[in-house]
Amino acid sequence: MKHTFEQLRLDSVSRSFTNAEGQQLAALKGLDLNIQRGEFIALLGPSGCGKSTALNCIAGLQPLTGGGIWLDDKRIDVLPPEKRGFGMVFQNYALFPHMSVLDNVGFGLKMRGMPKAEATKRAKAALQLVQLIGHDAKLPGQLSGGQQQRVAIARAIVIEPPLVLMDEPLSNLDTKLRIEMRAEIRRIHGKLERATIYVTHDQDEALSMADRIVVMKEGVVQQVASPKEVYSRPKNLHVARFMGFRNVVQATLEGTQGEAVAVNANGVRLVGTPMEGFDSKRVSVALRPEDMERSTPGAENAFDAHVEVVEYGGRDSLIIVNSAFGKLWARIAGECSEGERISLRVAPSKTLVYGEDK
């Protein structure tokens, strides 16, 4: 029953549908992705970006309207979901309410015609793996959200699928449990040595769990890269905004300084890192609140700021300042009070320069 595979290949997978007015709408446009065995891939994007559509297409719950899905040399997008043998964890868990925990987990094995004794043994082992012991006979309705989540995961992995698909599995849990389950899912993924595709709209989740992140927007892949790369070098302004570059400043290109570029933003000269080619002098500068630091006037990339709002956060404070570029968010350590005039700077390596914001 163990499937061995080396890679899952998504070849310009597309899905469009016709709306009530007869218009063709594309939910997913040409998704290309190679997933290696053992990889943990996160599909990240705001709601409506096509990430769940992509997952449903891979699972076979929605048909493709273009492209193909290949597991090594086998084309699988033509198979119904029950023939693909992927495990899936649903956002609302979708546990069978009329079956005990053990029967829920053993369901996939039963469908495969496994003898009952063997199926029970494996279901129990799966429950042990997700650390849910002693609830075998309970109905799902008698479990807490976190426990239901574990049952859903056990049910998906007990069939030893080559690929586990997870559709925002943690979004219904509280913060503490969510952070615990992240590590838990990573641990289970590591044990199984299979591939996992994980859909989420939460950057922290994607950054902390994935080997590679696929950032999507309006059905189009924006960037496929490691968490570190996506976090520090977002490929375009959309990704930058989604990854927490809350401040986007309009500026004019002045010239290059080796690898770096100099820009003028409302009279302030900033040196930054160019992230893409520019087709005009008008550019956008993206700054992350966390990358701002207190500075002395006149230092490189320093600018004057007038503190308007201070949101105390313990270790640091989120402040809103008024500057030559308008309102900016900054997260800075140390004391700071409303009305104060301070000097802030962002290192040139963290001052990302993109083309004009359209």
Added chain:
Amino acid sequence: MIALPAQQRDPKGWLVTPALFFILALFIYPFAYGLMLSFSPMNGGSVWANYITFFTDSSMWPTIIVTLKLAVPATIINVGVSVPVAFALRRTSPWQKFVTTLLVVPVTLGTVLIADGMLTYFSPNGWFPQALQALHLYGDEVRLTHNYWGVLISLIVSGFPFAFLLTLSYVTGIDPTLARAAATLGASPWQQFRQIYLPLLLPGLTMTACLSFVQAFSVFPSAVLLGAPAGPTRVISIAASEAAFENYDYALASTIAIVMGFVQLLVVGGMLGARRFFYTGPVTGGKG
């Protein structure tokens, strides 16, 4: 537990009084009156005289069998056919609206109008038998009125929409991601139905069957108009009506009504008893 002082008792309980009065006046009293009446035979005799008459008179007791022979198959067909139809139409679609609208029509028509229409449509000179013969599908005379089949068809025409609408609401209440989850675990469409939909539907289907059965068991107009009320479709309500309005023996009529109610209670009780063995909890798959 500390007992509350009397003056702190919640007076809201009194709000139930009007409803209670209604139930007493419109249900309990007439029922009790009928029950008492059934034990006071018109021509004197023991309190059981009417019941003895019913169960010994060969024009009376077989009506139970006759009625069951109509009501049980009608219930099985109505519920049995409504399941696949409702299942096929479980997703909201123009078809679902069309079929639902189409099926509401017979519900609004009433049994007498249906019986009338069927008399012209199914009678030997009607369209249906004529068409069958014209197409050489059936050579002999097709008799679908004034017999058992006429009544059964009318029970299906009037009872099926009711069963279907109930079943449809049960089917659409089941979270469709459950079937999708089953599919990803390797369940074929048939297994998805057998393992997920059917067990979650069973409690609702038992309720539907109970209501359908009670409706069919009290058949009267179509048994008279479309059946053979003197013989094969002499159902229990005809016997009661004869006793009351031809022989003016209200006591015997009450007895028959009580027997009728008792048989219905027996069947419904049996079905609801069986329901205890099914899963009857929520039909969604999580805290979603």
